[in-house]
Amino acid sequence: MSMFSIFNVSGSAVSSQAQRLNVVASNLANADAVAGPDGKGYKARQVVFETVPMGSQDATGVRVSRVQESQEPLKRTYNPTHPSADTDGYVTQSNVNPVEEMVNMISASRSYQNNVEVMNTAKTLLLKTLQMGQ
Template sequence: MTIFGAIGIASTGLTVHRKWLDAVSDNLANVSTVRSTSEEAFKQKYVIAAETAGENQGVHVAGTLEGSGEGRLVYEPDHPLADEQGYVRYPDVDMSSQMTQLIMAQRGYQANAAVVDRAKETYQAALQIGRI
């Protein structure tokens, strides 16, 4: 594998981890989104990563999935969106699970960025050897 190959593979990892971070941040931003019981709750987003086969090595986002729109019913009779029984619908997003996902995606992004930095430094060192 060449230095450029390492940069290319790491850049695919950066893209996947960035999209994972986007999905998690969207989930966290909507953890308290309230809807009426006649509507679906906010649906969590999940990123599906897959290995890139063939000549272009790395990973890619194979797709995204959405969670259930069922959510959870909460009794809040004073809420403007409450139904006749006093219930509103919140998304079924677990904050601790999302924070764990956020940390994992962030660490993966940082690791891929470090690979790009190391490959760049190696390439620059090789150019310096040629100048001597």
Template sequence: MDILTAFKISGSGLKAERARLNVASMNLANANTTRTMEGGPYRAKSVVFEAKPLKTFRDVLSSTEDKLRQVEVSAVVEDKKEFKSVYDPSHPDADENGIVLYPNVDEAEQMVDIISARRGYEANVAALEAVKSMAIKALDIARR
């Protein structure tokens, strides 16, 4: 595996973790949104990752079986869990029984996703730094 391939794989991991962080942040920001443009409360979303073959120019020319994979966001899906029902007859979005539907966002779960995305991002940065360090060492050896 060459250096650029390693950068591409780690870069795809960085992009995927950034998407996961953005979705978790959006979920937290809308944790109390009872009315959206579509009508009804906000639905929590989550990111679905997929391993895709890494296509390099060499792979295309040799048409060998793809062994290296990179991660991609294949979809952002809505959580189908039930909304939280709260009795609050003074709320503007309360129904005739005084029940307000709040988003199905679990704040603790979103914080765990944010921390996990951060750790994944850090791991990909560490991999990039390791590849960079190896490339610098290889250049130093070649100069001698």
């Protein structure tokens, strides 16, 4: 594994974590969303990662294999005065848990920062190596 492979691994991780942050942002934006006229509410989405092994055609590292919807049931609250209430007086809302999403966001942000730091450290080491050869 060469020093340059570090950039492939960390770069793929940064890209994957950026996509994870976008999904978390979408979940948080729809945390209080009410089901539309079709009765379907917003379902939380989660990013599923997969590793890309060394020697494969793609660059070594990590990538997003898919974004899957949560299988948790949608929240139903009793509010007969709400304009979106069904005939029984219940309002269907998204199944997003804002606390879990905030934890997910912090985790993704830290992973993103750590991988940027890995690339900066590798760059510094390569520059020091070049300076030794002068």
